[in-house]
Amino acid sequence: MRPSTPPTIRLVDYQQPAFWIEKVNLKFALHPTATKVTSEITFHANADRGDGPHDLRLDGRDLKLIHASIDGRDLADDEVLCDAEGLSVPADLVPQEGFTWRCTVEINPEGNTALEGLYMSNGMYCTQCEAQGFRKITYYLDRPDVMARFNVKIEGEAPVLLSNGNKINHGSWQDPWPKPAYLFALVAGELEVVEDQFTTRSGRDVVLQIFVRKGDEDKCDYAMDALKRSMRWDEEHYGREYDLDLFMIVAVDDFNMGAMENKGLNIFNSRLVLATPETATDANYKAIEAVIAHEYFHNWTGNRITCRDWFQLCLKEGLTVFRDQKFSGDMRSHSVQRIEDVLTLRARQFPEDAGPLSHPVRPEEYIEINNFYTATVYEKGAEVIGMLKRLVGDETYRAACDLYFERHDGQACTIEDWIRVFEDVSGQDLTQFKLWYQQNGTPVVSVDEDFSQGTYRLTLRQDADASGHRIDKAAQVIPVMTGFLDTDGSEPLPEQCLILDAAEKTFVFEGLTAKPVVSLLRGFSAPVILDHTMDSDQRMFLFKHDSDTFNKWEAGRGIALDLLCDMARGQLVKGANFADALRTIALDGALDPNFRALMLTLPSEDAIAVHMGHLGAVPDPEAIHRARHDLKKTIAKQLASDLPELFAAMRVRGPYSPDADAAGRRALRLAALGLLSLLDDCAAAQDLYWGADNMTEQFAALSILISAGKGADAIDAFYKQWKDEGLVLDKWFAIQAGTTPPEAALDVVRALGEHGDFNWKNPNRFRSLIGGFATAPASFHRADGRGYEFVADWLIKLDALNPQTTARMCGVFGTWKRYDKKRQTLISTQLRRIQKTPTLSKDTGEIIGKLLAG
Template identity: 45%
Template sequence: MSQPQAKFLKDYQAPDFHITHIDLDFSLAGKQTEIIATSTVRRQGSHQSPLILVGDDIQLQSVLINGEAAQYVERAGELVIETKLNEFELQVRSSLDPEANTSLEGLYMSDGAYCTQCEAEGFRRITYFLDRPDVLAIYTVRITADKQAFPYLLSNGNLVESGETSDGLHFAQWHDPFPKPAYLFALVAGDFDLLEDRFTTCSKRDIKLQVFVDKGNLHKAHHAMASLKKSMAWDESRFNLEYDLDIYMIVAVDFFNMGAMENKGLNVFNTKFVLADKDSATDDDYHGIESVVGHEYFHNWTGNRVTCRDWFQLSLKEGLTVFRDQEFSSDLGSRAVNRIHAIKIMKNQQFAEDSGPMAHPIRPESVIEMNNFYTVTVYNKGAEVIRMMHTLLGEASFQKGMALYFERHDGQAVTCDDFVAAMEDASGVDLTQFRRWYSQAGTPQVDIKEQFDSETNTYTLTLAQSIPATPDGSAKLPLHIPFDIELIDPAGESIVNKVLDFTQEQQVFSFENIQQQPVASLLQDFSAPVKLNFDYSVAQLVHIMRYATSEVAKWEASVALFSQSVWQNVERLQQQQAMFIDPRIIDAFKGVILAEDLDKALMAEILTMPSAGSLIEQKSTVDLDNLALAREFVVLEIAENCEDELLATVRELASIDDAAARSLKNVCLNLLVKVDNTHAELAQKQFAQAINMTDSLAALTALNSEPSAIRDQLMSQFEKKWLKTPLVMDKWFALHATLNDTLCIATLKALFEHQAFSFNNPNRVRSLIGIFAAANTFEFHRKDGLGYEFLADAIVKLNTLNPQVAARIITPLIQFKKFDSERQQLMTQQLNRILKVENLSKDLYEKVTKALA
């Protein structure tokens, strides 16, 4: 088999032809779905090259140019059409089998409904086309199908005609007046429950809103609808962006590789991010739905009206839209807690990607399989780059930049440089050095030294930045880092609070008229995605926890206190010394529990002890076995010494119906159950009396740290109650996947035969296999290698079923360099085994070869 070849950003060339209009005619009929694609094609420039369209698994029937048979050659993945015409009508007739499409790309079946997913390169699985984001066309779509089986026939744009045909079928015709690339095309046909509402825009236009869900789930669609209306109102008030079509539709499907897709006017969603009621969804689920609905709606302008020139520019739309959905959540809820959630993703997942074999800039320079670059780097680090730009420019200038961006590029496919240029021109701020964030991979490290001169009353910070080498070979030049600091005096007063412009390899910042040695709260609110090297003392961290004006800084200090204690105890174990925890750390956490002025959701974040996975990301190499012992010791010491306060908090908050109160109560319950078995009864009581999924699942989670008869009994009750509710069963599967028990893998293998599990469904696979590999750190990395073998077995099976899902859950296996040589050998053995699989997908080939390189 020939090795897949990389594509490079530097090789980008504009298309030889452009398609201005396309009429799509779908006759949906199961295994023999017929598609007629009629396009208006224009040659670009004076060349005489043939028209080359791309396609994947297309059963071609005929090709016509201006109604006459065309001269063409069909070869692997391409349709080459010879013509000397500069403008012509091209008709391509083809057929396909949506029922056999398990990749969930292109046109496929999801629980009896037709559905499409075309980003990044799925449209080529529907018809031969110029499937690239810089070819924008006006789409008109006609869908014909059996009326009884598929009463709803949906596509992009506005409905212009519908009716019944003479043969008992019915049709719908849709027209989207806005040019779009093929990846934004969508089609859905099925029988759904429908929730309808209206929204009046700022210019008094009346928009019809529709949410389609599986039969019987209508009562679970109201939160998604409310989130959509909030999103539309927020985008008008914050960004002055108004919706443009007459209708906006969301369709929830169970079989979907992604969270959701922003197809113009017809968003296709994973059911996980639509369906919710208090019985079956947690507070986190509600927040996730609001965030994702907002994200996809905000794409209407940042991604749809202005789109990417090529897929290397993916962060142009995704990084910007993640920033916008983060701001949406922060404006509607707790800014501090939402910021903490974003920071956790960066530190626990993106930093790991930066230090692993798939490290890449937010604008990659090369790619083998584009699906592999839908990453936390492109999305979340991309959002951090936009946030830094916002910090440097300020809200007013940032908004001027956004307005100029749309004024210049509405209806175009553009680059990241075009966006930065609009920001620069609107604000007058030189962003030349800042652009390096787009082209350099890796996490910058900032080494910090402090000095206080009591004679001159001067406090000095010396900052030095560096970026470790990454496999992509990108240059490492000094970055423009907005570095937010606060100086706090011994009495707890804030004496300096500002953002430093850190632009050199080493830079000295001096602060005068400082009367006493201050405590520096550094990189407040994670003002840049960098790692800090600064030797904080316990006393300094406690001072920040108590007095920092930033709530996020309080949380950061708590993480640092916990982490320091864990790593110090790892060293003690290595030196065969007894473990120990500084009493000041216990007092600091006890002070949080007793605090009356802190937001309860923030308190919950502070009391949520860093996971083993997040601790691993703090070090370049890890003693995994001693880490397990040290972390367990520190958690238990804090829980035991705060037992009375934790118990009082659980009892105080038990009857309060509020998301923040529930989050704090349930974190406290989780810690209590670790103290001794008597508190298991408290969790059992909460499970029995729970009136919402948040409390029910929290009780099970608290009991899930180790096997027990109570745990097994409640898990069985939960299964019986929710067996027919797939999204809730995902939670049940995930609890099995995170149980720290030597029999965990055997249990998971047995669950492959469970009636609610299917390898064809990405949600089921992620909940059982993906969560095991990503979150059950010590069982996945067990010394006998069974965890690695288990994941590799699943990936080999998924290689032919769904390569995208396989490539996404392999990540923990390719990040092996932090661990001991024995574990590294076991992990690479499984990677070599995967590499030898016949017909290995490009998705897996790219990740495995880069890991083994």
């Protein structure tokens, strides 16, 4: 029998708790199946709540209550009312001015397969408490606005016993800073430590420690270096200094998320800590750098200042993503970073905005909060911060951030608090700007141009959606960075930020001798869809002459998308002109090699499908796959005489380095190899695979060989070489699932699902195989629907153990209504099959319900 529909939580219903918490003492007696947790919690009345007397209501799930008392008085069984979501004590038993609550519970870490609360990962105890995992550890007010100081005592046989804050002695920890329960952390196990030190700008010495399993000590150097660079960057750019004597990172194999910013004790998915040149790619190194920074930056934007409620999640996540993006740009290349950030936004967030899972950056309601750790909250939330910074200017932005840290340190805040400091510092009314937090969907900016007698009129509109339909939404504030190019590529007017803050607005420019070629939305200055009709000559002109690197890339991408869409619809297209322009850029030694590599990378199959939808066409995944392959081959033929030389010239001599320059050279070298392999029957890729001395090149060559159907020997050799390295084995599963030719992919992943090393209970391994297959459009969307059935089977199986990972994986069905009626029917059949699962979790149930209703 299906459980009843869970309640909907709404922002408008927010109410402060009846009691606040001053202090928490926790004692853990660790045992794999019977850990005892004793909590002593000091409560005091909330003076702002005058509607008492109040029951004591505490959150709790999967807890066995052994004992409870208030102010030393033991509570009888009939005085504590327990249910599936917590417990209540009647008001007449609760001193309303304040009291001390004490209880002991028993929990089963080994049986906690959902990986929320306290659980086991290969013999190691670890926690994940965001968003509502602490209630699986003990009874508590598990909400972010309740902030308290924690003292923790851990008893157990493990040699390493860790928790938040400063270490008092073995197993004893004290956190001097008040924090919500979601930032609590505990780790215990047989771990090795890699240690370093950082001196803050005020002269304090901070001990830095990374804890890993034995044998992984030599894989922490880059993570430690990234941590120190992050700490220095936050001091220099935001004035934020670390505030404890100790900063710890723990690498965990079984983890639903990427990492978690628990105060002073960050817990990381091991794939975002461990790296050597032989086992990690350049992309892995870059991700480690970015996520280390992200979680460290949370120390102030998330920990010292946290969220009043979970509807304010973007307050910490959007701001911190923006900060880590700027850090990565400083460490590497701002132009390349911006392109990569936009690619991520368009691949993950734009489809979310356009589909049934669409929601505002600050949602107004939810059923399961874990389902709102979304691209909209993170990536679009970061774009909103970027627009705000652009509107007020760099100096005002920094001054407003300083005021935010000063005014709200130690508080649980809202988006209104964040916006108010910017209004106070800048003097601007940001009421209209706040609509970015309140309205869902991606605005479409359409363009009209007129030139007459030296006067150029540029009209911008924001009154339609991506399909061209009129929308009934309030006009948002959209900063449109704009450049103007003359016929020789010069710029007769300075770059300007045009503020579109009405449904329609016309901007007038006088004194021009000719109609300019306008370069709109430079740097992708707002997360919008630009509807600007340009012919191929205009796009090619911008591709060759635009001084803005983002718009230069964007023009080339637009040409490629038009060509690919025409090809996918069966039109005979010659891409020689485009290929020739690509050749000029690829060989331009003055350009960043990483940028040149991006230029040589065609839009993804999913991006082509989106573009076809904008053109009013129904995408055919298999036709798109063929079109992309054919255009790559056209480009390869055009660059045939240059590719061997480019491939050789970009070889990086000497020891491997993950720095931006070396990584950029490898990226261009491998982009050239991908094209060259279409001409030399993969000969160069075979040579590189068998001769590579680093994972970046070995893995890229393996991908090329598998995609071409020539990877059998390499696949076997790769497995034999790396079968004892779990993170590399994840790559082995993922590369086969994602790049095997579509006609063979389903058979391959079915067989891999039976492989002895496919531990489907591990989130990384599950995402590698099932997620890798589901994000390969031509394989997943095969016409017979068997790909949908395969993925649905696995989601039903996983949901019984790990609802959080399952619910997130359901997003692979999010764009189902873009396809033809037959595929829609096949997908909806599988969605309904999942929905009818008798024991379906509320996490997955909410997502499936939205997908079907959308």
